[in-house]
Amino acid sequence: MAEKKLIDLFNESQYYSLKYKNYFPIYEKLFDKYRDKKITFVEIGVLSGGSLKMWKKYFGEGSRIIGIDLNPKAKNFEDDEIEIFIGSQSDQSFWENFFKKVGKVDIILDDGGHTNFQQIMTTCCAVPNINDDGLLVVEDVFHSYGVSYGAKGFFNPSKYSFINFCKKTIDDINYRFPETKKFNFSLNKYIHSVEIFESIVAFKISESLCKIKNEVLYNKGKNFELKDYAHIHDPNTPGSNKFVVFIKNLYPKFRGTLKYFVFKINERFLKKFFK
Numbered sequence: 001m002a003e004k005k006l007i008d009l010f011n012e013s014q015y016y017s018l019k020y021k022n023y024f025p026i027y028e029k030l031f032d033k034y035r036d037k038k039i040t041f042v043e044i045g046v047l048s049g050g051s052l053k054m055w056k057k058y059f060g061e062g063s064r065i066i067g068i069d070l071n072p073k074a075k076n077f078e079d080d081e082i083e084i085f086i087g088s089q090s091d092q093s094f095w096e097n098f099f100k101k102v103g104k105v106d107i108i109l110d111d112g113g114h115t116n117f118q119q120i121m122t123t124c125c126a127v128p129n130i131n132d133d134g135l136l137v138v139e140d141v142f143h144s145y146g147v148s149y150g151a152k153g154f155f156n157p158s159k160y161s162f163i164n165f166c167k168k169t170i171d172d173i174n175y176r177f178p179e180t181k182k183f184n185f186s187l188n189k190y191i192h193s194v195e196i197f198e199s200i201v202a203f204k205i206s207e208s209l210c211k212i213k214n215e216v217l218y219n220k221g222k223n224f225e226l227k228d229y230a231h232i233h234d235p236n237t238p239g240s241n242k243f244v245v246f247i248k249n250l251y252p253k254f255r256g257t258l259k260y261f262v263f264k265i266n267e268r269f270l271k272k273f274f275k
């Protein structure tokens with residue numbers, strides 16, 4: 001029998017839950033490969049327990065489903081298929097105790113309080129404790145843009161919003177490349193990639209993939225020693241033309257200066273794509 005769609009399991013859950021409609025295809029894209037596997041799935045934000053029941057049915061018998069909530073009443077939703085931990089997602093010592101008890105986990109879904117502080121503390125505490133090929137999925141990141149919950153929202157936009165932290169993570173991942181800048185605080189030995197959706201950010205964790213050296217490999221195929229037509233040879237590059245190439249070939253020592261001017265003209269042209 002075909003496995004049920006997540007949206008059907010959501011509608012059938014015995015307890016109340018609320019989720020945005022556009023999240024369901026995203027969850028399925030991210031989580032489908034973990035169905036019927038022996039995984040540990042953690043959701044921050046229990047509320048009435050409805051989503052935890054849905055996740056148990058979705059991931060199957062072999063899955064370990066854990067809910068985390070600050071509200072002690074969430075403990076009432078603990079039963080033989082769901083474990084509940086009471087504590088705050090923004091409390092570093094809560095996470096230390098949690099991972100000491102539970103061990104590393106496979107997926108964490110953050111549907112908790114959604115402030116910058118909660119989302120960023122959760123990311124920093126949880127990422128090192130996620131298994132290889134696991135995920136941290138943070139939802140409702142629209143809060144970073146200052147929408148919802150009244151005019152001020154969570155006092156975003158802010159330099160220190162969660163979405164700005166995600167943008168920093170793009171640099172952090174690229175700083176694995178030799179000779180690039182390094183951050184004082186980095187998660188780049190755990191986060192292999194980041195996937196951005198509307199209102200959801202997914203961090204894909206893999207220490208083993210992060211460790212692969214970024215060295216150039218050369219195969220043994222026949223090499224025709226062809227000239228690399230990069231940069232100013234490209235006739236579509238603004239500022240580059242036959243005259244520039246002619247001067248470059250005539251006076252090789254001006255190559256660097258010519259290249260600089262061509263690149264600056266490129267930048268002026270590109271400006272409009274950044275507006």
Ligand SMILES: C[S@@+](CC[C@H](N)C(=O)[O-])C[C@H]1O[C@@H](n2cnc3c(N)ncnc32)[C@H](O)[C@@H]1O
Nearest residue numbers: 017018045046047051069070088089111112113
């Ligand atoms: C949007 S509701 C969760 C909804 C639930 N996941 C569902 O889909 O039905 C948010 C929950 O996060 C909890 N919460 C808020 N701040 C928290 C924190 N700092 N740590 C843990 N849970 C928190 C709230 O008590 C609330 O139950």
